[in-house]
Amino acid sequence: MPHTQTYATPTRELQFILHEWLDAATGLQELPSHAGIRRNDIDELISALGHFAEDEVAPLNAIGDTEGCSFHDGQVTTPAGFREAYASWCAQGFPRLTAAREDGGRALPNVMTNLVIELVGSANHSWLMYASISRGAYECIRANGNAQQRALYLPRLASGAWTGSMCMSETLAGTDVGLLQTSAAPQADGSYRLTGLKRMATVSEHDFGENIVHLVLARIDGAPPGSRGISLFIVPKFLPDANGDAGERNSAHCEGLEDKMGIRGTPTCWLRFDGATGFLLGEANKGLQAMFVMMNIARLATGMQGVNQSERGYQVAADHARHRLQGRSARGSAPGHEADPLIVHADVRRMLFTQKAWLEAGRAFGYWLALQVDRAQAHPDADARHDADELVALLTPVFKAFSSDNGYACTTLAQQIMGGAGYLGERGVDQFIRDVRVAQIYEGANGIQGQDLLGRKVLADGGDRLARFQRHVAASMAHIEPDSSLRPFADSVLQLGERIGAQVPRIAARATANPDQVGASGQSFLRLLGLQVYGWLWTEMARVAQPQADFSSFHAAKLATARFYFAYLFPEAEHHLRVIDIDADVLMTADETLF
């Protein structure tokens, strides 16, 4: 029997982030395409998505984990209730939130559609994957498709009638997609015939909707080897007929499903293309670039997954700690009490505060980044667009890796607080760990994010993006008065920024002599920048909370958590400031036979 799970929309937290701190509605007024959005629109979206999340998909989360998807005779059956929830999702128009107006969409800004990722993903990440991949396919076709392709596919994806699927990996081509072997043979009519076996293809076969639009990476016959010879194709499960309806079955067939540690309600497919008809999407041999449209969205969503699962774990752990009577306070129990709630113990509070500190700063980071994406896309001023774009480029790998690593730590702490009951999976805590674990692996493993950050985002431009971010932080911290009790927080953040900045020329010098230095220092660099970002966010949140902290326990909690963050978590930087200064030789000179 699946354990009972419940999810409560963190409405108050979202109001704090989106209204009190970020003031997103005011920020959006600067962007002409979103200038009509009011606070009330944001609140209504929180409410609508919250109901769907709590009532329609949260109850399916444990079922998805227990039942998984099943495969029989080429057909995939999704867990009980998933299909009906998808029908409801479409009937309520949710797939249209992110789509363009000309495709029947509402074209909401990212700072709002991030609510879809948070609320639906928190409630049931496995279920969200179906919707997420469809959105990704939509964005990819919108960015790369010709007029005919856009007219055919986009409205159908926007309504949810058709769903999307991504087919990238093969047995010999995972992280290194350039090694793929699926081939595409040009046909006289301009189409291609694709042949090959894809694996780890997410939601590429299921029982939702009328058609599945596979986006498939393959090599056109005669194209160069490696990543320079990869093209992207649209391969519909059913070939559209003259009316644009799902017609003849294409020869792309699921051959089985993978068993996985988590996200077990999502089908991960083996998909065989047996001369399947495909249509080139974008330019030949530019398939990777075409697909990169989706990579930033996917990495931001993956960072949110770290937040989401942490929220799930925290809800359970905090409730357990407040109500489970076990053991006695170090100060002695109240008379007549046989036992105290776990929350009287300092170490339990350390674990709860750790979760709050990572989780709430992660949420702030996610919505702030989403707003920067909106500014980069829609601000009328080119400098403002460029500024936002640079910040997003720098901080996306940080959010993806830092938040997912922290999410694994947080869900593990939630289980730890539950003790033996947690190991038995009560209230879903073991599922949260197993589900969030993939966020450290997919969309570019976290080690790769560290190299992307340090190599491509920091060293490649001589530290300009990093300096830009530090100017933002400095401007923000300048709002903390010299006599404010928050000034030590602000000073810590600024000082860490200087210490990180001072490392950049040192690493650059080493990396010139030894290209392995980027890999050797990348992980610590990413942790350092993440710690600084979260320090900046906690100082910001404390600044907003402080005036109300005397009479609002919600705001008092923000101040207490900021204080905890700087006392317990922020000093992790001292570890990484030492590691980052280590020469790569420590790693690289050992012969590989020593391992």
Added chain:
Amino acid sequence: MPHTQTYATPTRELQFILHEWLDAATGLQELPSHAGIRRNDIDELISALGHFAEDEVAPLNAIGDTEGCSFHDGQVTTPAGFREAYASWCAQGFPRLTAAREDGGRALPNVMTNLVIELVGSANHSWLMYASISRGAYECIRANGNAQQRALYLPRLASGAWTGSMCMSETLAGTDVGLLQTSAAPQADGSYRLTGLKRMATVSEHDFGENIVHLVLARIDGAPPGSRGISLFIVPKFLPDANGDAGERNSAHCEGLEDKMGIRGTPTCWLRFDGATGFLLGEANKGLQAMFVMMNIARLATGMQGVNQSERGYQVAADHARHRLQGRSARGSAPGHEADPLIVHADVRRMLFTQKAWLEAGRAFGYWLALQVDRAQAHPDADARHDADELVALLTPVFKAFSSDNGYACTTLAQQIMGGAGYLGERGVDQFIRDVRVAQIYEGANGIQGQDLLGRKVLADGGDRLARFQRHVAASMAHIEPDSSLRPFADSVLQLGERIGAQVPRIAARATANPDQVGASGQSFLRLLGLQVYGWLWTEMARVAQPQADFSSFHAAKLATARFYFAYLFPEAEHHLRVIDIDADVLMTADETLF
């Protein structure tokens, strides 16, 4: 289908630890009861256990995870092959290794029987649990039983004909066993009738052997509340008849099994005692003390579990990193190579080295501690016994918590190196994570170990035990010559010892005013002492390896890993040296409604 798993006994590593470094055979000569043991005896035991581990239980590890145990009509069926492996285990006389000679045992020292825990536990931790609990029951009856109880139960447990079971937890009594409600009503014949429902009772019902000997915590009618009123009882599944054979079925019945995140081949039972006949073991109301006999053994075994699962993960990850061709070296690939093995990447090496560094120091720690237990039990000199006993008392919570926390990190890194395939559980890596996770929770959750260490083991004796350990370290580091290239390692270890020592009076002063300080600082104190212990061990291992490192890649790897440890892992101390100095108010002043 379960994924294929293989396990290779790390014979060379064991020889290095047991012969080259610890020189256990020579050390045992000081202990009269073990003075006949030679190196060859140790090697033969490694070989015999290694064969059993590799050939008989390792192949069942994935099956245990996939099948789990099943419950039907009061009967528990263990996973395919488990029962036959147990019969073979008994036929080969393995249960006798740890038993006393008068019970038909071989009474091997702990430094050798630790090989059982490592090799069998690495191969199949779920299977080891059946043997471990039986050993625990044996030790508990041997320490607490009267002559009749010892004569009846011990030979049957020593042969493996009967197995043991521990029944402690109830729904309302987990960590806080003093809350238990199971009652024991005295009978005219001196026996008791036990009534209550136990849960999380490990291997308390299965299909091995002829009888199951439950050791059950319960409260005699009229006994005081809390932990002062708890007694320990022997409750056999089948009541022994006049010949000592398994006779009438006792009314202790399994009502079902728990589903668990890992160790799924081990049955975790609900067990109902419905007026079951039990026999008092040891003194009335002293049940917790009677059971504590097993706690140190169990904590050392739990520390080893961290080592064992790390070894499993490392074997898979190192092989994968050396053979999986994916991506290119930062220095450029060799001509004609389409891709390089993963091990060319600095960050992959960081992850491999991290596993090696935690794992190999953990193994050294485990065998060193086991030898100290032997000295504490069997040394002819009372001062030497006391010295060893104090070291064991101080360092047991460190080993339990530090090694299990590191084991979770190591298995997670092994999966990370495997990437997507790891998330699919290929070669068992996800099972290793799920199995090792429980080691952080059971036998006293790791937060409790931190409080035990700091409160009972360090502050309670004014830092005497800690100072004793530091003298051992100083004596050991004095063997590193001033001009040795290892001297910086030794100096780092000594310096960290001084910094930890300097914290003790500060924490003591704070704890006097605020008892919550022990809980607030315990986790960081434990990490600090663990980092120092591992630093000491890595310096020791490097000292032994150095003379041969120029011509032996095995020894060169030890030096390279020591260097990595001090560069990458040891500086974690800088984080915790700051946290440990934080006042508990940061955690405790927040009202519990803020969570």
